[in-house]
Amino acid sequence: MLNIKDLHVHYGGIHALTGVSIDIPQNKIVTLIGANGAGKSSTLKSIMGLAKASNGSIKFNGEELVGKPTTQIVTKGIVLVPEGRRIFPNMTVEENLFLGAYTRRDKDGINKDLKWVYELFPRLKERIWQKGGTLSGGEQQMLAVARGLMTKPKLMMMDEPSLGLAPLIVKDIFSIIKEIHKNGVTILLIEQNAKAALEVADYGYVLETGAIVLEGPGKDLLSNDDVKKAYLGEHK
Amino acid sequence: MSFQIFLQHLVNGISLGSLYALLAIGYTMVYGILRLINFAHGDIFMLATYIAFYSITSFLLPWWAAFLIAIILTSAFGIILERAAYRPLRSSPRISIMISAIGASFLIENLGILIFGGRPKAFPIAPIFSHVVVIGNVSISVVTMIIPIVAAIALIILNYIINKTKTGMAMRAVSKDYDAAKLMGININYIISFTFAAGSAMAAIGGILWGLRYPQLIPLMGIMPGLKCFIAAVIGGIGNIKGAVLGGFILGIGEIAIVASSPALSGYRDAFAFVLLIVILLVKPTGLLGQNSAEKV
DSSP, rough: EEEEEEEEEETTTEEEEEEEEEEEOOEEEEEEEEEEEHHHHHHHHHHHHHOOEEEEEETTEEEEEETHHHHHHTTTEEEOTTTTTOOOOOOOOHHHHHHHTOOOOHHHHHHHHHHHHHHOHHHHHTTSSSGGGSSSSHHHHHHHHHHHHHOOSEEEEEEOOOTTTTHHHHHHHHHHHHHHTTOOOEEEEEEEEEEHHHHHOOEEEEEEETTEEEEEEEEHHHOOHHHHHHHSSOOO | OOOHHHHHHHHHHHHHHHHHHHHHHHHHHHHHHHOOOOTTHHHHHHHHHHHHHHHHHHHHHHHHHHHHHHHHHHHHHHHHHIIIIIITTTSSOOOHHHHHHHHHHHHHHHHHHHOOOOOOOOOOHHHHOOEEEEEEEEEHHHHHHHHHHHHHHHHHHHHHHHHHHHHHHHHHHHOOOOOHHHHHHHHHHHHHHHHHHHHEEEEEHHHHHHHHSOOETTTTTTTHHHHHHHHHHHHTTTOHHHHHHHHHHHHHHHHHHHHOOOOGGGHHHHHHHHHHHHHHHHHHHHHHHOOOOOOOO
């Protein structure tokens, strides 16, 4: 579905991504793990058109995305649930969700999806009129994911959804990721919580200082010694 | 002071406050969305009055057509100003875009002197506006009376657009979180242009009403009102539209109150705005309705 070939990204003089190639097949959950500064967010940003690719290609169902504006990329069916949630604090839960559906014109479809999203996240349904800024961290993360779903994406990219959340909430988030995937959404997941990510992923890539150093099915990476040492904590 | 005179002053204060509110809205909207103080906003206000002036005197249009054209052309000019002077600097440090705004202001003012001539022109007032209405013991000119009414209508329409339409929702999103708004697929350029158009339209309405009330036009007429209305927006909380309206009325009513309380102080009426600014910055720098929001890094 999404094919990234030899992607290079520069921030001024910094070579953030040095030739990254990633394939995301339709209907799979793919995860990108790595330490801070490895280039995970840069990858997502360049897919969304928020960061300029200095070289390489990003093809979505055969269409080249590099150089296209973010508004177009969103309408093609790719959505990013950003790091830190970035929900709109001054707007109600429902307004946030409607903003997710901003590019859509099908009123009936939007209302149907709204109902589905409230079923997925009953906590949000209780808080329809609450302003986003008054929600707890976990609720904000749910809102951010729900808002992404309102775009009716084919590919949903999530940047560190477990960041700053209590372990129980993290469990909820990951079971929701599985639920969304069951509904036909392809998922690209970026996580520092490598264990949870690899447990839920079909395939994984390990990123280190701008390059892919390891890739393989999620289960294989979980049992890989190098991955264990670097990202899963030394076995006590 | 007799009650009748007090009422007279109150009406004048509300009238002036409405004018200031209309102009302050443009400052606050643009700041909310771009974090830019559009120093050229007062000059856009001036342009509207001149467009109306020439529409009536040179093109011999009826007043209502002239006013409509002034609003439309001024909004268009606001969009052009953003494209030419601010959009190219969007990724530059904030000070650059501020300097551009100051430069645009000087440019418009001096182009005005060049094209319109520096000598004051008399704003043509249609007979319907010169009537004086007497209610009880208070005599009010039609102009003074319609100013708050027109302002109220404009504010109601603006409020509807911002709170009940998709575009308005996008405007609120962009002003809160520019990058997240992009992720929603919102066309940022369009929203910014729309904001400038709306703010300029408000300024145009204010300018036309101002021309009717104070019919002497000079190319530099936008400087003092522009400055005062920027102050009004700051007093109310820059970025907050309700705050801009509040600030406008505080300034307008306060100014008239000073002149009314002692004719000796009337020379200091402009100073009132600046004194108020200093007080607010010392006591509540985020403005009366502003929030203490930390800037998201």
